[in-house]
Amino acid sequence: MQDVAREAGVSPQTVSRVANGSNAVRPETRQKVEAAMEKLGYRPNYAARALKHGQFKNIGVVLFHMTSFGNARILDGIVGAADDNGYATTVVTIGRGQARTLQAVVERMKQLPVDGVIVVLEERIVDFDEFVPPKELPVVLINESAANHCPTIDADQYGCSTAIVDYLLSKGHRTVYHITGPSSSQAAQSRARGWREALEQFGVPIPPTYVGDWAADSGYQAGIALAHEADCTAVYAANDQMAYGAILGLQAAGKRVPEDVSVIGVDDSLVDTVPRLSLTTMRMKFDVIGREAFSMVRRLCDGERVPVGVKTVIPTELVERGSVRDLTLD
Incomplete structure (x- = not known):
């Protein structure tokens, strides 16, 4: 960061603001800093950012299948909404040989640098009614039935x-x-x-x-x-x-x-x-479902309340x- 600041002729604090997406930087200054980052090959350290700000700016997505039309369109909606809001996405699939429970899914995601998780459920799983998401990792479900402990969304x-x-x-x-x-x-x-x-x-x-x-x-x-x-x-x-x-x-x-x-x-x-x-x-x-699911999990990550026990229904056309x-x- 010090090298970028010297190259751009600005303070390290200004480089930090640009790296963190702050709007408190003039456009011409931002361009100079971004040009210096590109020249020097600078990349933000996301682990350090998470320690400082409490977030990785990364959402995990779990699917049981990626090839179906609906899942592909839902994923496209999530990724697009994440990108629009400065987030990355980490996608994980659960194979037939792995434990197919929400508890196992979330335990796996807790090992990764994600702020929250969206789980796309196509089939009923055994711990659906008993599952309680951990306080440190918000979970949103894309599922036909409303969950008692997680916000839920799906088509009608x-x-x-x-x-x-x-x-x-x-x-x-x-x-x-x-x-x-x-x-x-x-x-x-x-x-x-x-x-x-x-x-x-x-x-x-x-x-x-x-x-x-x-x-x-x-x-x-x-x-x-x-x-x-x-x-x-x-x-x-x-x-x-x-x-x-x-x-x-x-x-x-x-x-x-x-x-x-x-x-x-x-x-x-x-x-x-x-x-x-x-x-x-x-x-x-499906793309609307994905974008709305991202909005829900982001709000949870920001400490907002999102209703549970009811399903957000996206109408068909x-x-x-x-x-x-x-x-x-x-």
Whole structure:
């Protein structure tokens, strides 16, 4: 720091202010200091900064899977919000061979230079109800169910299903078939429950479900089977990959979409992947979830109170394209 101060012709205190992101430095002075840092190869010592200020300016993120569309978009939202606020992120994945409990996850993160932790939970874990975060390490959960001891945030998994059923029934369909996600997924369970309870509320027949695994091939197989259901005019798939696979399966079995069967998905994950995309879907705002989760954990790190025992719900958005037919117009 002394070398940078001499090179820039300023005091060490000014170099410290620039290194710590203070606004109390004139722009031209900041430019001189940053040029000197670049020339001399200076990098702030984050361990020393943490000792002085009590924070590493680093947030840990824990995921069980990184390859799914939702998790990737959530992570992008967290990283973007962290970068906007001068924070770094440390990402850790929990493999099948490791202890899959919140206690084990947090114990691992306590060994790393992080100020707080965001845990993305896709599956129910055994210590969810009993877990209490350590006082020295704030924890925020991205999870379908609200936690008693941690702030929780997620998309409206249940509500998106009720909205889809209402939408399809309003188009004149007498019932809605459902391709579920895997039973291990909390989101899939909530979407299936919302679908079933919405049909019950409307007093319409509840058809059998077809179980998928989030992949397009499982949707394709379900689509072939659904083509032989005589009363099937509407299909709700629990994600867009299965919905797109279902469209191909229905077409392979001789059905037209949407003329014979309407199909709707969830997440809007294919918009930049499939050309001329016609799939109607319920968009999940995963990037918003990530940014809001970062805001919550940062507030905890700054000593603010964030409500626990309730879930912050990020609403979904219907995106109408061309895969749903309005039977009321016939």
